[in-house]
Amino acid sequence: MNCISRSLRRARIGTGFSTVQRRCYAVQAPGNPPPEVFNEKHKWLQRERAASKPEASRQVDALRDEIASRLCERLLDIKRDFSNVLDLGAGPCTIARTLTQPNPDPDSTQPITAPLSTRISNLTCVDTSPTLLHRDASLPFNHLLPSLTRTVVPTLEQPLPFAPNTFNAILSCLSLHWVNDLPGLLGHCNALLCPDSPFIGAMLGGDTLYELRTSLQLAEMSLLGGTAQHMSPLADVRDVGGVLQRAGFKLLTVDIDDLVIEFPSVFDLMVDLQAMGESNAAVMREPSGLRRDVMAAAEAIYRELHGEDGNEGVPATFRIIYMIGWKEGEGQQTPLERGSGMVSIKEVLEGKKEGSGDDK
Amino acid sequence: MSTARARPIEKFARAVAQCSSQGAAYGKCIAADFNNVKKDKCIDDFLKLKECYMAALKKK
Structure with a gap:
């Protein structure tokens, strides 16, 4: 308003030239889309594509199964009954299958408990992906769950078709690392949860497959003189806490x-990643894919740099970030107010003063 | 895999696997100074590796 009236006045005062100067307040456009x-x-x-070959796809389920079992172990710690649980980015419903097993970890020393x-x-x-979601729909574990619903959504980035305060827990196993707007999705999850309910997720991040990443870079540098992106960027452990907060x-x-x-x-590593549907999907990826000679060179470098003596194969590291966050609710533990501490932790740690129970 | 025809990458992987000594020589050459890699470094070793796997591919 101010801006328009001023520019009009200047135009009127001016000597016939249409040199209109405008000065406006800089306003950040609302709803800036997250970077893709x-x-x-x-x-x-x-x-x-990966799920359209069920046999090949099931052969590479081992990693997903292992991580799902470790994720469900974390659910064991919560002594509650859950009436409504969401599995976000379920894949072939790995979490559902793990939940029906008597014990999430078969090698555990703990006594065997009833299935979760x-x-x-x-x-x-x-x-x-509907094909992946319904891949195991005919397997027996489906009948062991009281009620299992499969819902196909067009994208995880848009708000999911559920009402707020619906779920008593949200689980997610190995699907968050392909999400563009992770803070937005987690915020939406927070809204979907009932008060005082947990979100438990596992995602790949940090140094996952650093051996492959570095070998491909070295191979491309020596053969082509430059590198292209063949592996997607991953979130770092340090960022995850901030995003949850x-x-x-x-x-x-x-x-x-x-x-x-x-x-x-x-x-074999690359073929397995492809069968898992975990190939590179970054926007800035090299469209033509990998050249054959780069692959051969990367294999030689990988074996030399990361292969262990005496082992036929090559190791591949997967770093899994587990995150647990609780939606705010009544009766939940909260940190004390800032500045309310009466005891210096330095003195307690140095043994000068015994920490007593009445400190606040 | 149970498909009758092997995928190209499987054929290629088998061919490269037959050239482990040339591969090791190339890998050692790169790994010896991997902080300083530029174009055509160790190209002689790589060409030996390439010759080997191309020959192995042709044999099939």
């Missing part, structure tokens, strides 16, 4: 697990 890192359509195609599914009355699996979660726990898996060769 991954091509969603491409990712969808990769997962559809007995404590869950309704499980909703959500994914973008931004989404409004409380009582955060973030921890990591490194899984090192041995593959016969780099080619």
Whole structure:
């Protein structure tokens, strides 16, 4: 308003030239879209293609199964019954299958407990790829759950078709690393949860497959003189805590697990990643893919730099970031107010003063 | 895989696997100074590797 009237006045005062100067307040456009890192359509195609060969796809389920079992172990710690649980980015409903097993970890020293599914009355699996989601729909574990719903959504980035305060827990296993707007999705998850309910997720991040990344870079540098992006960028462990906090979660726990898996060769690793639907889907990826001579060179460098003596195969590291956040609710533990501490922790740690129970 | 025809990458992987000694020589050459890699570094070793796997591919 101000801006317009001033520019009109200047135009009137001016000597016939239309040299209108405008000065406006800089306003950030609302709803700035998040940067697009991954091509969603491409990712969808990769997962559809992978799931269209069920046999090959089931052969590479081991990693997903292992991580799902570790994720469900974390659910064991919560002594509650869940009436409504969401599995976000379910893939072939791996979490549902793990929940029906008597013990998430078969090698555990803990006594065998009843399957977690007995404590869950309704499980909703959500994914973008219908073929992958329904891949195991005819397997027996489907009948062991009281109620299992499969919902196909066009994208995880848009708000999911559920009402706020619907779910008593949200689980997510190995799907968050392909999400462009992670803070937005987690914020939306926070809204979907009932008060005082947990979000438990596992995603690949940090140094996952650093061996492959570095070998490809070295091979391309020596053969072509430059590098292209053949592996998608991943979130770092340090960022995850901040993202959870931004989404409004409380009582955060973030921890990591490194899984090192041995593959016969780099080619087997790449074929398996493809069968898992985990090929590169970054927007800035090299469209032509990998050249054959780069692959051969990368195999030689990988073996030399990362291969262990005496082992036939090559190791591949998967770093899994587990995150737990709770939606704010009544009766939840909260940190004390800033400045309310009466005891110096320095003195307690140095042993000058015994920490007493009445400190606040 | 149970498909009758092997995928190209499987054929290629088998061919490269037959050239482990040339591969090791190339890998050692790069790994010896991997902080300083430029174009055509160790190209002689690589060409030997390439010759080997191209020959192995042709044999099939």
